[in-house]
Amino acid sequence: MKDNIIIKIRELTKKYGDFTAVNNLNLEIYEGEVFGLLGPNGAGKTTTLLMLLGLTEPTKGVAEVNGYDATKETLQVKRIVGYLPDHVGFYEDMTGRENLRFIGQLNGLDHYTIEERIERLLERVKLLDVGDKKVGAYSRGMKQRLGIADILMKEPKIIILDEPTLGLDPEGVKEMLDLIMELSKKDNRTILISSHLLHQIQKICDRVGIFVKGNLLAKGPIETLGEKVFSDEPLTLEIEILPLDDRVKKLLNSINGITDIKIIEGKIIIQSHEEVRKDLVKVLSQNDYEIRYLKQRGRELDDIYSRYFAGKE
């Protein structure tokens, strides 16, 4: 089931004048997975989503959703895709129920199906008691949950969420994430999430793509991302050993691949081109050094975060 490609993006490019919002994007999304499109603001995430829905035309390239061309066959695409924009706008002088009913009618559903779905969905997003209140009186979290009910009215195969947790309090974020998880695991829908809040979203994603300045830097399961993002850079190891004497520098220099050794505040910082941990441990233990601490630097999600995301929110 998971190897069935449902969204296929080929060389997708969008330019606004001289500015390239999305640059030559290639991406496949498999049926049933939760894919997180992560990147700082202005990276081109929303533009990519808009192109998937045919709400803006790509300068170059193709996006296929369930086999339909997203630019030319927008109606077919919109029939199976539920899209929740980052600032979802309801008709504020209509009640939650009326808003959902309107969307149901636009999707060509019959009266009975609409009423049945409204009831079921309002219960699911815990808004049953306020369903007859005007949406203008809803809190942001409630609107966002109504948004989920809204996209579920058409029973979509694919759900696209743009910054679903933005502006929610911690409780709201948790509720939202639980709801998204449920949509994936229980209903088995394909979910594409865009967000700049990496830490919130990473927990629920099967795979993520890191998107910076219009380019997809890396994609894959979250554990392997660090390797990919930093593959061109030297590996950095931090170790602490006992005893820390002068002999150790010579010993370490003899290991193949190590390019630089520094001793800072009792820690040895080693840079290398390739994986040296195995040799390192072997050499040190043969010479009776006790390794108290060993950590690879700069290959973790936190490092990706601090490099691309921090300070840009």
Place this chain on the structure above:
Amino acid sequence: MIFTAGILPERSEKMNKSGLWILYKKELADHLHSKRFLIVLFIIAITGLSSIFAAGKGIVEAIGKQESDTFIFLRLFTTSSGSVPSFISFMSFLGPFVGLALGFDSINGERNRGSLSRLMAQPIARDSIINGKFLAGVTIIALMVFVLGIAIGALGIIMTGVPPTFDELFRIFTYLLLTIFYMSFWLALSQLFSILFKQTATSALAVVAVWLFLSIFLGLLINVLADFLYPLSNSSTLDIVLKNSKMKLYLNRISPATLYNEATLTLLNPGVRSLGFISQEQLIGAIPSALPFSQSLMIIWPHFISLIAINMICFTISYIYFMRQEIRA
């Protein structure tokens, strides 16, 4: 896939239509529930009724005293009495206001509230959004104009005691139709601006600017231009005088308000025989009687068609822009 391939086009067509119908119904309901509609209705009704009341009183006093007792019913609409302008000049003045009020935020309002992208994510054709909004607006205008027209007619009959002839009824009906087209033009223009401009305030101001330009500044500019090209003095030849006047007349017809006013005048005033220039020789032998409805209609047929055409031009431009526009939340 094999089965749906044959079914899909048919189904999508059906859904297009239903999309339009549902949007139309919603827009209509929105208008009817809005305070804005109530304000517009209130202003139109107050001005319309007051002008008819004033005109009716004047007519009642004049009946029997003057020789022109014909077309009394039509004079209800065209007579101004003292300080109160006539019904037709009120309508000509308020037309842009009605169009503006109903349409200035139709697209950018939804865009700013974020509901446009939600709407666009549904399987409906893009054009049914603007079509639905425009049709709902026109329906509202038609309802208002006809209800007001009938109410005024009834009031007129009660006041003067003179029932309308069939000829007068046709004229009034055509006049109301013309008013709907005229107001629809301003609606179409407002909707176009609401697509072109992102802010509702900007689009409203743009409509007001066009309104002021067409109703005040265009006339002034044309006068200046015509007097510059064909200067008038005591010694001007007939040719120059004629050219000067013709230029003013034709250029003024750029403005839909001029078209509407000329057409209204001709329709409700059966004595009007021509909207151009007539020489003394042409008038010799003409019987000084009123034109039948069909002949009046013939004179203003170009005006009618022009009003419909500018509606369509506005709509076409809206279409071209909206179909390719990027919809961002």
